[in-house]
Amino acid sequence: MGERPLDVLIVEDEVLLATELEFLVEEVGFHSVGLAMSSDEAVALACDLHPDLALVDVHLRDGPTGVDVARTIQNDCGGVALFMTANVKRLPDDFAGACGVIGKPYSEYGVKTALTYLTVCLREGLAPGPPPLGLELSPAYAERWGLNAQPHAV
């Protein structure tokens, strides 16, 4: 595709995870605009840089603040958040406005497949099919991207 790469913000307090994730997102064709380790940093960077996608862990340096970060990015910064967390069961039913979740521990292949899939969703506004293994879409985004009637893969 000749379009500009999508901008991604990584919100993760484990620096080794964040560093490796940055490599992965660049390999899939995203452009990493930065790394935030706390909720304040995340919101400041998101509202300043307007990334297309923010990858948000629930547990940040200042506690389990990732859910609020996702909501703020969605409501106030005009971005789309995607959770990447080991706490999938603790997310609110509406995913705090985020488009979905990748459960930890994820595999390199799982993240790449999920991000490639989301690239299409974000660019086209329509899902190319059911989400790949390891990615769960929020009910609101599944509907927005034309998947309302289809059960997603578990």
Add this chain to the structure above:
Amino acid sequence: MPGRSGASHEMTDILRSERAAEELAAEHGVGDPFAAAIRAARMAMIVTDAHQPDNPIIFANDAFLALTGYHRDEVIGRNCRFLQGPGTDPAAIETLRRAVADGEDVTIDILNYRKDGTTFWNALNLSPVRGESGRIDYFFGSQLNVSDKKRVEFELGDARDRLEAAVEARTADLTQALQQKTALLHEVDHRVKNNLQLISSLLLLQNRRVTDPAVKNSLRGMLERVSAIATVHRRLFQSDDVERFDVSAFVRDLVGDMVGTARRDDIKVQLDLERVDIAASKAAPLALVISELFSNALRHAFPPEAMAGRNGEIFVGIARGEDEFRIEITDNGVGLESSASSGGFGLTIVQLLCQQLKARSETMPADPGTRVVVHLPINGGHH
């Protein structure tokens, strides 16, 4: 009073006079076995006159006087509410008042007071006595001291309340303990998953730095093993039962991921997976065995230079036998002799873990290719 019998007519006339009541009742009893029986009964009894203002007592037997401690003079001509005191339940008094007003029978346990101020529980029965016209002429009351029964009732009630409180407190304790345990389990689960992610990230990061193909290969192998364990943990806490582990669901996840990672579109995978649950404690070793065997087929059975445009196929089957699970991994590749299988470490892992699982693995030629079958005893028995 029209319509009354002579006897009761006569009785009414006389009994209306408070002071005369006792004497006349005694006189009356001379030839009347019923009155004599009532006077001498062991149960306390009274009669009140419904026609006089405030329904006064006009007759009380000896048992009543013995029960209440009053002299007959102090009783006759008074409404029987003098038996009530500060400890008497107002609701019970209201029930009595209403029954009298409505002309109905009433049976009630009520706390009454003796002349000396001591209390007793009175099982009171009060019934209207109607004349032939249907009007109420008298009320007949009987009193039974049920203090002993009441005390037992109260004690039982207290014991029950104490027991209920104890059960409630214990339940609260247990509920709290369960909540703590669940929270702890979530916390541990969360940490295990994060640490597995951290280990994967470390291996991936180092793999980006090194250039030596042999080192890269070792790192990739370790990453695969860590991924297999990570997949186990993802699956383990997805279900509500953390004690059991669904092997077929795991194999589906693992195979999809490994084939995707290998980027071998020319290798097709065929699955025939019966649902098989094993103990969670066996999940990680079995997952490593399957991962190792599948990886072996994926990496070594189909060297790209030997494919010549044709497709390779790997079959993974899980079946439940009588006393063992049978896990089969078959490829139609180049076969053991011609494969460049690294052999060494991967096969050592399989052998060691099969020992640990008390499982037996067989490797045989599949013409073409290789078939490996792992026999895992269902109840951990020996072969």
